[in-house]
Amino acid sequence: MLKAGEQPSDAPSDVSTEWLLTRLLLVDGKRAGWAKDYERAPLHDLGQKPETNELVDWIICACRKEGNDAPPCREDVISIYWAVCNNAFTLETLILRATFGSAFYAKAAYFNHSCDPNCLSLRMGGNMAIFAVKDIAKGEELTHSYLPSVQLLRSMSERANLLHFECKCPRCSLERSSTTSAAYITRDFPRQFALTNQGGAIGDFKMTCVIGSDDQIHGKGVTMLEACEDVLLERSLAALEVLDPCLQASYNCIMDQQPIQVDDIFRMVRLWHSAAISMWMTVSALEGPPWNSRVASRQLRDTATILLHVISGEQEEAFLEALSSLRMAYGETLDCIREDLAYLGVMNPEWQQRLSEAAVRLGS
Numbered sequence: 001m002l003k004a005g006e007q008p009s010d011a012p013s014d015v016s017t018e019w020l021l022t023r024l025l026l027v028d029g030k031r032a033g034w035a036k037d038y039e040r041a042p043l044h045d046l047g048q049k050p051e052t053n054e055l056v057d058w059i060i061c062a063c064r065k066e067g068n069d070a071p072p073c074r075e076d077v078i079s080i081y082w083a084v085c086n087n088a089f090t091l092e093t094l095i096l097r098a099t100f101g102s103a104f105y106a107k108a109a110y111f112n113h114s115c116d117p118n119c120l121s122l123r124m125g126g127n128m129a130i131f132a133v134k135d136i137a138k139g140e141e142l143t144h145s146y147l148p149s150v151q152l153l154r155s156m157s158e159r160a161n162l163l164h165f166e167c168k169c170p171r172c173s174l175e176r177s178s179t180t181s182a183a184y185i186t187r188d189f190p191r192q193f194a195l196t197n198q199g200g201a202i203g204d205f206k207m208t209c210v211i212g213s214d215d216q217i218h219g220k221g222v223t224m225l226e227a228c229e230d231v232l233l234e235r236s237l238a239a240l241e242v243l244d245p246c247l248q249a250s251y252n253c254i255m256d257q258q259p260i261q262v263d264d265i266f267r268m269v270r271l272w273h274s275a276a277i278s279m280w281m282t283v284s285a286l287e288g289p290p291w292n293s294r295v296a297s298r299q300l301r302d303t304a305t306i307l308l309h310v311i312s313g314e315q316e317e318a319f320l321e322a323l324s325s326l327r328m329a330y331g332e333t334l335d336c337i338r339e340d341l342a343y344l345g346v347m348n349p350e351w352q353q354r355l356s357e358a359a360v361r362l363g364s
């Protein structure tokens with residue numbers, strides 16, 4: 001059994017999580033028969049990649065080593081790989097949104113993709129949950145996005161490069177037949193395609209977090225908070241979700257599809273910390289902000305402070321205060337942080353240690 005983020009010792013370098021998952025599914029004795037129930041659109045560039053043969057051999061060899069008497073044939077491996085690429089979910093840590101692998105959820109895999117989805121998939125522990133994000137008419141197909149929400153800001157041609165199939169969703173059809181796509185290229189995100197009513201304001205905020213000055217982040221933060229007031233009133237954890245697009249935007253901007261490195265996490269946490277402090281100052285300065293907005297943005301500030309300290313060792317005093325406050329009031333947020341650190345701990349065990357030591361010092 002591999003820990004999250006670990007790779008088999010015999011894995012070729014830079015092997016993708018889709019190939020790793022294909023290997024796991026086949027080594028565990030699952031033959032390719034079941035894959036016929038799932039979408040298996042062929043991947044055009046697969047045959048042209050020189051590493052394809054090497055990876056197929058690697059998987060067949062691993063099955064033999066595990067004592068599988070009838071190892072899969074080449075077609076089996078390719079068939080499972082296509083099913084994985086078309087159906088698997090990318091796994092991300094809950095707060096930092098760091099990608100650490102792929103997983104196959106048998107039922108959730110039946111949901112189709114749309115670039116203007118009416119549902120949102122969210123991993124909760126080991127399960128994949130699907131929530132409606134718009135009013136849905138009776139008989140309307142339930143869809144979610146195979147791309148992270150921030151990638152939905154991209155133009156149709158950019159999205160097409162990220163998807164393994166030709167998308168025929170209503171939004172793509174519209175963009176194909178009109179000049180709307182020009183607006184996406186300039187990052188002027190059309191409001192009618194926002195994931196939720198608040199999506200437009202969040203979209204502006206997340207782009208500003210990546211490319212704007214502190215003052216601009218502050219300004220967009222005020223607009224976003226006003227737009228999201230109802231969400232923040234519903235749940236304290238909503239603040240984390242509101243800032244989540246900012247994290248995803250910074251993550252994608254920094255990573256640009258490259259494997260994550262320790263230095264990147266430093267940069268990402270710093271970006272996030274700066275946005276969280278800015279949001280907290282914004283809420284504090286508002287006249288009569290809703291009580292939950294205060295609580296939520298404080299929770300967000302505390303979470304960012306904890307992560308910054310755990311990862312950099314900085315701001316010890318603020319860290320202890322934040323840890324104590326979260327532990328007393330928002331245990332579930334602290335659990336999310338622990339989950340993140342468990343995954344990131346594969347890269348750097350010191351990070352988990354730092355949080356555990358501090359928790360002991362605080363007597364928890």
Ligand SMILES: [Zn+2]
Nearest residue numbers: 115167169172
């Ligand atoms: Zn589409």
